[in-house]
Amino acid sequence: MTAALPLRRTAVRAAALALGTFAAGCALPAFAQDAGQDQTAPSNRIPLNGTSSPDGAPPIAEETRQVAFEADNLDYNYDTEIVTATGNVILRSEGQSVRADKVVWNRKSNQIVADGNIRSVDKDGNVLYSDSLTLTDDMKIGAMQNLLLALREGGRLAAVSGQQAADGTITLDHAAYSACSVEDSDGCPKAPTWRIVAQKVTYDPDEKRVRFRGATLELFGMRLLPIPGLVVATDGRAINGLLIPDIRYSASNGVEISDSYYLRLADNHDLTVTGHVYTNAAPMVSAQYRALLDDGAFQVTGYATRSGRFGTGTVSDPVTEEEQAWRGYFFGNGRFQFSPEWSLTASARIASDRTFLRRYDISRDDRLRSNINLERIDDNSYLTIQGWATQTLRVGDDQGQVPVALPLIDYRRRLADPVLGGNVQLQINSLAITRTDGQDTQRAFAGAQWDLTRITGMGQEVTFTGLLRGDVYHSDENDLTATAIYRGNPGWQARGVALAAVDVKWPFVGEFMGGTQVLTPRVQLVATPPIDNLDVPNEDSRSIDLEDSNLFALNRFPGYDRIEDGARVTYGFDWQYKRPNLQIKTTIGQSYRLTSEATLLPDGTGLSGRLSDFVGRTEIRYKDFLKLTHRFRLDKDSFTVRRNELDLTVGSAATYFEAGYLRLNRDISAQLEDLQDREELRVAGRVGFAKYWSIFGSSVINLTDKEEDPTLTADGFDPLRTRLGVAYADDCLEVSLTWRRDYIANGDAAKGDTFQIHFALKNLGF
Numbered sequence: 097m098t099a100a101l102p103l104r105r106t107a108v109r110a111a112a113l114a115l116g117t118f119a120a121g122c123a124l125p126a127f128a129q130d131a132g133q134d135q136t137a138p139s140n141r142i143p144l145n146g147t148s149s150p151d152g153a154p155p156i157a158e159e160t161r162q163v164a165f166e167a168d169n170l171d172y173n174y175d176t177e178i179v180t181a182t183g184n185v186i187l188r189s190e191g192q193s194v195r196a197d198k199v200v201w202n203r204k205s206n207q208i209v210a211d212g213n214i215r216s217v218d219k220d221g222n223v224l225y226s227d228s229l230t231l232t233d234d235m236k237i238g239a240m241q242n243l244l245l246a247l248r249e250g251g252r253l254a255a256v257s258g259q260q261a262a263d264g265t266i267t268l269d270h271a272a273y274s275a276c277s278v279e280d281s282d283g284c285p286k287a288p289t290w291r292i293v294a295q296k297v298t299y300d301p302d303e304k305r306v307r308f309r310g311a312t313l314e315l316f317g318m319r320l321l322p323i324p325g326l327v328v329a330t331d332g333r334a335i336n337g338l339l340i341p342d343i344r345y346s347a348s349n350g351v352e353i354s355d356s357y358y359l360r361l362a363d364n365h366d367l368t369v370t371g372h373v374y375t376n377a378a379p380m381v382s383a384q385y386r387a388l389l390d391d392g393a394f395q396v397t398g399y400a401t402r403s404g405r406f407g408t409g410t411v412s413d414p415v416t417e418e419e420q421a422w423r424g425y426f427f428g429n430g431r432f433q434f435s436p437e438w439s440l441t442a443s444a445r446i447a448s449d450r451t452f453l454r455r456y457d458i459s460r461d462d463r464l465r466s467n468i469n470l471e472r473i474d475d476n477s478y479l480t481i482q483g484w485a486t487q488t489l490r491v492g493d494d495q496g497q498v499p500v501a502l503p504l505i506d507y508r509r510r511l512a513d514p515v516l517g518g519n520v521q522l523q524i525n526s527l528a529i530t531r532t533d534g535q536d537t538q539r540a541f542a543g544a545q546w547d548l549t550r551i552t553g554m555g556q557e558v559t560f561t562g563l564l565r566g567d568v569y570h571s572d573e574n575d576l577t578a579t580a581i582y583r584g585n586p587g588w589q590a591r592g593v594a595l596a597a598v599d600v601k602w603p604f605v606g607e608f609m610g611g612t613q614v615l616t617p618r619v620q621l622v623a624t625p626p627i628d629n630l631d632v633p634n635e636d637s638r639s640i641d642l643e644d645s646n647l648f649a650l651n652r653f654p655g656y657d658r659i660e661d662g663a664r665v666t667y668g669f670d671w672q673y674k675r676p677n678l679q680i681k682t683t684i685g686q687s688y689r690l691t692s693e694a695t696l697l698p699d700g701t702g703l704s705g706r707l708s709d710f711v712g713r714t715e716i717r718y719k720d721f722l723k724l725t726h727r728f729r730l731d732k733d734s735f736t737v738r739r740n741e742l743d744l745t746v747g748s749a750a751t752y753f754e755a756g757y758l759r760l761n762r763d764i765s766a767q768l769e770d771l772q773d774r775e776e777l778r779v780a781g782r783v784g785f786a787k788y789w790s791i792f793g794s795s796v797i798n799l800t801d802k803e804e805d806p807t808l809t810a811d812g813f814d815p816l817r818t819r820l821g822v823a824y825a826d827d828c829l830e831v832s833l834t835w836r837r838d839y840i841a842n843g844d845a846a847k848g849d850t851f852q853i854h855f856a857l858k859n860l861g862f
Contacts, residue, residue, distance in 0.1 A: 146713060154599035162623055163189040163235060177203040187234050191219030203491025206232060221248035236260060247330045251275040253306065255295060264301055271297040273306065275858055276828035289829045290315045290857060292326065297433045304330045336362055346453045347848025350376030364388040378403040380456065405449060406844040423448040425458060441470040450489040457850065460488045476562040491842060496533025503528060518548030528633055535577045537633045541567040555600040561650065565593040569632040584633035591632060592657050597622040597650055611675025620648050629696050634658055642702030644713040644727060646686045663690040678721045682713035700764035709730050722746050738762055750784030775799035793820040815839050830856040
């Protein structure tokens with residue numbers, strides 16, 4: 097039978113909790129369903145509309161609020177005015193629901209008592225399971241026994257008993273909280289990895305906060321440390337409070353203990369302040385401020401300390417004895433979208449000295465770049481106005497030689513060709529580079545590029561390209577650039593650029609070994625009149641090296657300052673093979689210069705002769721288990737490997753191995769500092785075991801020797817950094833211990849061992 101009984105109160109508080117079962121077995125009863133799920137009454141249940149009473153009961157006076165309910169059986173005692181509902185009892189009112197085996201309503205005392213497999217859901221989706229529950233006639237929960245409160249955002253509160261006050265606040269005695277699962281994969285109970293036990297817990301549903309009194313953290317059943325003043329938000333938002341401290345040991349600073357205080361200033365901005373205490377260094381403070389605005393977001397981070405430091409002993413950083421100094425680091429970035437077309441992106445990184453970031457293990461970058469970029473993008477045009485500045489942290493680099501690029505302006509517009517078809521792209525570009533102790537350069541050019549692609553009747557894809565460009569340069573103090581071929585002539589210089597190209601691809605598709613293969617031969621012809629490259633400075637085209645990525649480029653030089661002139665033909669092929677779970681891609685090619693005139697390209701780049709070296713790339717993927725990428729360059733005469741690069745990933749998310757190997761054997765003149773030979777090996781891996789545990793490690797090894805780079809003191813096997821650790825990670829806890837060794841000292845950033853403990857409790861607001 098179903099019924100709808102009117103109640104005298106006019107509203108239900110948002111704090112009303114959802115009730116449900118407190119499972120004694122391995123799984124919850126079947127009726128413990130979603131709070132908002134609508135249940136259709138069986139045919140033997142008769143719904144009442146709230147204006148009549150149960151069968152045979154006296155009429156009920158007009159009320160302002162109703163609670164609809166349904167049950168298998170309903171009984172009314174006229175003498176005691178007690179309504180008893182049994183068998184799958186469900187009460188609903190204004191987003192709340194209560195389910196129980198039995199519900200007794202005393203109309204004289206206006207008290208409702210629910211017993212057996214109780215499940216109550218409030219309008220926020222929090223679910224309460226209990227054995228016994230007392231409610232008022234407006235669905236406010238009173239006393240509770242043997243209860244479990246499952247919060248919508250994750251986390252559970254269990255207690256022996258509880259009581260809800262008139263304002264909706266629930267107080268629990270001898271309670272425990274955990275965000276861990278309390279059931280295994282078979283639905284049977286299991287002990288949570290961690291939990292917070294407390295003498296008293298207060299849950300305020302209006303503020304959506306849980307406050308603990310006398311709280312202690314238990315990990316794997318062991319009580320570790322008290323947590324005074326602990327507060328948890330039940331809706332997942334961050335709240336003010338201390339975070340979990342970090343512990344680290346390093347050769348530079350000794351033992352480090354750091355802890356942060358999080359301050360939520362408003363819904364759209366917050367502040368985190370962190371204190372760092374060391375046994376071998378002065379304390380340090382850091383802070384991070386974040387803000388989300390109507391048209392974008394930004395964050396700024398700063399570190400500050402006053403400590404002793406040593407320089408690198410170089411001309412640019414000559415400190416050789418310890419000195420006390422204020423030291424720090426600033427980082428900020430942000431992005432703003434003013435309209436669908438206009439946006440602004442900015443980032444800034446500044447360090448007080450060259451060793452600060454490495455000594456305090458903040459970053460291992462050897463350059464800090466700052467940038468601001470204003471962009472406008474629509475369907476057919478692009479405009480960017482940028483500025484770049486770089487702070488070098490590399491030993492031996494002169495900061496005065498590091499350029500500041502401001503402004504860099506680039507505008508492009510795409511037009512349809514009304515005569516021949518295809519597309520025309522117009523481009524205007526301007527760049528100013530300034531150095532405090534080096535060459536200054538200004539550049540501007542305007543150009544147009546035409547592209548037309550057609551498919552022939554035999555299936556060839558043919559692309560025609562034409563390019564015209566005019567450049568103007570101005571430079572001074574050119575003699576301060578150490579590499580002569582980068583300087584250009586001082587003063588004003590001008591040049592013109594013209595280029596014509598035709599590119600033909602002819603794909604062949606067929607079946608092969610149970611899959612599909614695509615073989616695509618490709619031929620490209622590019623012709624450019626002689627260009628006075630050495631008359632203008634080279635700021636952005638220095639690192640030239642023949643690779644698979646630039647084999648078919650119209651200009652194999654990066655940037656705009658150098659143009660590959662003459663006529664050349666480039667040929668090669670792409671091959672792809674696909675079958676279920678397996679994919680293989682291969683590219684190989686070579687180019688031939690049709691003119692015998694001397695080239696600007698240095699020996700060792702693979703492009704200096706009329707016939708270039710062979711370059712290629714192979715990629716193999718098998719499911720998500722294996723990924724292999726190999727890039728190579730073979731000498732055209734001796735077939736010596738000039739570039740050998742391998743990247744391998746094999747395994748699953750829990751257990752995997754990664755390796756990377758790079759060898760550049762180009763034999764380029766030592767005067768070209770951007771193109772020196774290198775050899776390096778990188779390995780990393782993780783082995784998962786015992787379901788939640790893993791061992792991980794990584795290493796970077798410099799294999800470069802003096803024969804490859806005479807400027808180095810390396811012996812051919814120099815580990816740069818090694819890391820090894822063990823970690824535990826489940827649905828609610830992360831714990832790891834990491835050891836790392838640095839083999840190279842730099843100023844006051846000492847080489848040696850570093851140990852770090854990482855500890856994170858999920859769903860606790862940390």
